[in-house]
Every structure is written in structure tokens, then in C-alpha cells.
Amino acid sequence: MSTNYIKPQLSAGFRDYLPKDQIPRQKIIKTIQNVFESFGFVPLKTPAIERKINLTGGKDLDMEIFKAKLEGSPKELALRFDLTVPLARVISANPKLEKPFKRYQVGRVWRGERPQDGRYREFLQFDADIIGTKSLMADSEIVAVMFETMKALGVNNFLIKLNNRKILNGLSQYIGFDKKKTRDVLRIIDKKDKKSWPELEQEFKKEVKLSNDQIKKIKEFISIKPGKEELLNKVKKLMAQSKQALVGIGELLQITKNLKALGVDDKNWDIDLSVARGLGYYTGTVFETILTDLPEIGSIFSGGRYDNLVNRFSPADISGVGASIGVDRFFVAMDKLGLIENIKTKTKVIVLPLNKDCFLESQKIVSQLRQNNISAEVYLGRADSFKEKIIYAAKKQIPVSVIIGPDEIKKKLVQIKDMEKEKQIEVKIDNFIEKIKEII
């Protein structure tokens, strides 16, 4: 026999979800979906593979994205790295889509992350965006969706941190550095959870050439204690010189009022001046969500408002606001917090035929159970001993076993075993469904 077997292994950065993980993972996805739909978001699906130029906009992102190549085809294709660029393409290609367009999309994305950092190269994102409106009600609604989603997922200890890029854009005036450096300054601020302050200090010095005084002032600013109206009033005074900052402060004040009307619990959100969100395209409200019992994993649900969503594809002026939850990272966090229920199967009843002569009768029973909307399966293994069959049922954590042998068939009976209570009863075949309904 050949021993040239292929190792059944995945490339680093990729993983399987076996049923014990995939069952709760699907439950999380379904929960998020239900909340998003309750807010009127509708689903969109786009392909995993797009023309590379769609995704990169012509920029050199070769180190970060997976190219998809068909032998002999000259087409330059790649795997999407987020769901926002495909959304922009769909919006541009379908100008008749009714706006405001509230879409959600759940789908995998691929990035060339270094797998040795414990990061995945393929992961599931769940996005909600409201396209084609500048109303701050939309920003508020996205925050409310985030709040309701976390509650629905059974998480109570979380904090949604809000800020506004217009306030941060006012930093150059407040602190006194060249406006052109703003983008780089925000990019460095955004690393505050991943790097130490001395490291950030070095970056401010080397990369943006800020003075020690300027760096100190930035540190003071982003360290202002998070708050709500009182914080905004304080910043209003600090940044009275910056028109842009004042607009941003006004927007956050309005959102503060909206969130109360929307029933978002005060304890689950705050305004935090250190929230920058590195991505260049945000222009207004920005937000991220931390699990207060697990702050070290960083933001698991974040987003913001962007103008010029489609500027790569068309001159249309389309803005929007949205948020994205990283399902895989969230799953890991939920697991760490003990919030993942261990469900091995959704089967409620397993039918165990004592021998081959009981197969047909077993199939009739299982078919009856399903007709009564009870998930059921027949034991399909080859085990001869009854013990082995019961062990299989127990390992799969199926709550009820129905045992059927030649005697039972003759007497028109079945044995019903409540697996948890380890109690077995004998019932007539005519009313076994009712008995089972009593147990489950």
C-alpha cells in the first residue's frame, strides 16, 4: 500500500469550524441577522472574487490581498478584503436602488495577515450600512443597532465609544501642527490599544516630526476622561477656535439626544476623544465597541460615517454610515467569557433499533417524529451491542432515546429513555409522540 498520503492540514491562518463550534457560531450569526432585520436592513450578497482593480482602486495592495488566478486566463482577479468596497461597487452599478438604502451583508473576507500573530487570513464579517443620507438619525440608528445586537447576543458588559473625526481634524489648529499631518497623527492615535505610549511618542517624533510639547498636548487631549454632554461642553471651550471641531461637537450633542430617544442605555456608551479609527475614509461620527470584561482584544464592532463612498466608481456624491462586527474574533471572545453554549446537535430523539429486523419499524417511528416537528434520527452505526448504541446517543447529548426490539414490535410498544434522568418507560406505539413531547 502506498504511504504517499497528503497531510490533511490547512495552511496557516485558516481554520475549520467543527459542529460543536459551528452550531453556536450559526446561532450568533442568526441573532445578529434578526436584530439587523428588525431595524429594516435588507441583505445583499456579492461574490468573493472581484476584478482586482475594483478592490484596490489601482493602489498597490499586493502584499495584503489574495489574487485569484485561473490558468490561461489573463484576467486580474482578487478576493475581497472587506464588504465596503463591494457595497460601493453595487451602489454605483445600481443607481436605481431606493435610497436611503439600508443593507446588511454577512460574508467572508481574506487578508494577507501574518498568521504568526494569531490572526486569521479568512474571516467572517457582518456589516450594516445606511447609504444615501446625511441625517444624524442614521448615525444614531447604527449605534442603536450595535447596542441592541450586543444585548441580543447576551453581552451586558460592553462599551460603545463614540467620537467625531471633525473634532480630531481640529487638532492641528488646537495643538498647532500642519493640517496635512492630521491623517498621520490619527493613524498613530488609532494604535493606542496595540502599542505603549512611549512607542507612539517615537512614531509622532519620527514619522510626523512633532515636538515634545505637541506630543504632550495630544496625550493630554486623548486622555480626557470619557463622558457625555459635560465632556462635549468642555471640549467646546478648548477648541473654540476650530469651526470644524465645533461642527463635530454639535453632531455628537445631537446623537446624544437621539440615543436617549432610541433607548440606548447610558451605561453602554460614552464619548471618547481617543477613538480615531485609522481608515482614511471616515469623515464624521466614528465608533468602536469594547467588551469591558475583555478590553485587551480591542474593538469587536466598529465603524463610522463616510462621505464619497463611491468616488472610485463615479462622481456621484453618496455618503453613508455603517458598522462592522468581526464574527470570528467575537466568537473567540464569547468563548473566553463562557457565553458559548456547548450544543453538539439539534436532534431531540434518537431511535435505536435492537437488531436488523427492527430497521423498517425504526424508520417509520423517526418519520412520524419529524412529521411532528421533532428533530429525530435513527442510529445508523454498525454497533451490535446495545451499550455502544446508548453511548453514541449519550456522547451526542441527544435528550431522548427510543428503543425498539422484536418484542416491542410484536406488542406494539416502544421503550422511551429520558437520557438526563436515566429513566426508561414503556409506552404504546399509539401515543409515544405525546410522551416524548412531555419529556423534551
Place this chain on the structure above:
Amino acid sequence: MSTNYIKPQLSAGFRDYLPKDQIPRQKIIKTIQNVFESFGFVPLKTPAIERKINLTGGKDLDMEIFKAKLEGSPKELALRFDLTVPLARVISANPKLEKPFKRYQVGRVWRGERPQDGRYREFLQFDADIIGTKSLMADSEIVAVMFETMKALGVNNFLIKLNNRKILNGLSQYIGFDKKKTRDVLRIIDKKDKKSWPELEQEFKKEVKLSNDQIKKIKEFISIKPGKEELLNKVKKLMAQSKQALVGIGELLQITKNLKALGVDDKNWDIDLSVARGLGYYTGTVFETILTDLPEIGSIFSGGRYDNLVNRFSPADISGVGASIGVDRFFVAMDKLGLIENIKTKTKVIVLPLNKDCFLESQKIVSQLRQNNISAEVYLGRADSFKEKIIYAAKKQIPVSVIIGPDEIKKKLVQIKDMEKEKQIEVKIDNFIEKIKEII
């Protein structure tokens, strides 16, 4: 302004699903999932990208599969082209998985099909397999799953066609050609729905070097009218010389009995000797499903029994049986049959604030609706005229509008408009939820 915009288009063979298509498509997926779970199947998720060697087993499939390439990485990766090879890998890598292992998997696969044939290069498959048992109960259960799935999807006019590869393997003896040619003969028979008989005849002559007499006999054999027990008894006599064929006939007889016990309607299945399933790995029962109102689209749900599932990865002797439904092709068929419900949104109520001063009150109302498990949204657009707002609600086919203006706020009222009946009533804010529940 630059006019160098990127065309917002997809590569040929790829498509988007806008909400009007994705809403019913998700419903189809959910229905299939519910049926599979009711039979005790549990979900598995594997990555889209695998090591190329896993997928090809070392064969040259470069023309058919998409390679996935990260710049600067020497790794040979590719996109999966089915869900069976990843299943085999998972089974090999996790020998402790309890068997029989009943798993379902829904996921996209990618193939280098020629898009000009109207085929997709990315499509969604939904598979169910029972691994680690040779019991014919498992084969029967897969057929029952197929039957129940079609019924649950609202399709009544379908036919599951069964055959057994062991019968077809007996053809060489029955017709008198070299046993080694069997695989090629079956591959050609499998094309019977896509090509004309004269075309197949040419292939039998040129590729397998069969004589006119032999070809005629094959045609007679696969043209035997489909049936059940009576057909099997007829074939038993015809092929009495082939031990293998007799085993296959016996298996189909047993499955015939099982299907009755499982409640599979006689009118929805038959034994059809022309069903070959081209894939080399089938070894026993094979089946495909046609929509009798749309036979030209071919099989939409098919599969069979295979031995040596994992032989690429390990010497373990693991057999299984499974079936796969092509969701996208099925979706197209359902659409043609008028079975796709046009649902534009799941929102039940839209709240229309008459002006900016009513925003906060509107958000309170929408929040109350959601707390009562009624999907609701506020109109977030910039339209000033009331007419435009109502048109937006009508276009989105939302059944109820709640209208709120300064007068209503003052008097603690809301206007509720039943969009279908075009009837508007004024109700007190205290009991508007009840009134809405009456309408929806």
C-alpha cells in the same frame, strides 16, 4: 474632476444578489437547513482557501480551479471546487469525530467554467453526507432528506431518480466489453441529458471503441422504462450473470422498502437505469432529482454512495453517502416556476416624521415597536414633501406607515396608515402598538 472612474462591473461568471433576490434566497437556504437539521445533520464550516494539493490530490486541474496567491508567498493555495474534498480532509484530520457522522455544509465553491455557457464560476452548494456507515438505511435517509427538502421548498412536481453503480458496473459483462472501459462508458452515459444520442454514439465509437451492436444494446438498456420492484425483477433476469449487478439490484430492493417506511411518496421517485453520475468516486446507490415541469435544466439535487472517501489522506476505510443541492441553479429554476416570492423587506412599520422637530419622537416610537418584536424603521431620507415619503414606503412594500407631526405630538396621537387598504386612522400614542398588531 477626474473622469478615470473604474467601471463598477463584475468579471463574467460572477453575480450579485440584490436584496429582492437575496431575501428569498436566504429563505431557501434556511428551509433546507431546517430539514437537514430535523434529520440530525450538524453543520461544518471549512475555509474557502486550501492547500492546492489537498484539493487536487496532485492531479493537474489547473484549467478548472482558481489558484489563490499572496504576493511573495511560496504557498500553493487554491479555492475549493466542491465541499466533498474538504469533508474528506476534516474526517481524516479528526479521527475522533463520532461516527456515523452526519454533517451538512452550505458554502460557495469556485470552478473555471466557461461563463459564455451561462454557467457561474462561483456558486453556492448545500451538501448533506452520512459518513462512516455502510448501512443502506443511510442511503435511504439521504433520499428521504431530498424528498422532504423539495416538499418544504414548496416543490411538488419533482422526481428523484435512483440507480446503483454496481448494476452499471455489470454492463461490461452483460454487453460484452472490456471491464476497464466501464468508467468511460459511464462518463458518456452521464451526458445523456446534455447531448443528443447521435453525439453519444460518436463518443462511444471514437473514445471507447464500442461496436454498433454494443452501442445499440447500451441504448436499449438505459432506455428501459423507469419503475420500481417490477423493473428490478426484470433487470435481475437480464443480468443474472453479473454477481455485482445482482448485489446492486438487492440494494435497490432494500432501499425501495425503506423509502416506503420513511414516508417517501411513490410518485416522487423511481429507479432509472440511465442515471450514471459521472464522478469516478461513486460505488453504490446514485441519485439525481429533476423538476418535472422544467426537465431541461437537468439535475438540481444529486449524489450517491462512495467508498474510500479519505483515500487521498489516509489508509482508513471510510465510506459514506451524500447529496448536494446547487442553490443558485435551483433559485433560477424556482424563479422560472414562479415559486419565488417577491419580498423587498422584512420591515413591518415605517415611521414618517413630518419635519425635523418630530425626529426624536419618531425614534421613541420605532424603539417601542422593536421592543414589541415588530421590525420597524424611521424614514431617514431628506425628502421634504410628505408624498415622497409615502412613495418611499410604498416602493419598499412596507405594510404600515406611522405618521407623526407637531400636532400629533402635542395631542399625544399618531396617524396609522394601512398601506394596502389605503386607510388611515388616528390613535392615541398609548395604544398604537395594539392597533398596529391588528393590521399586520
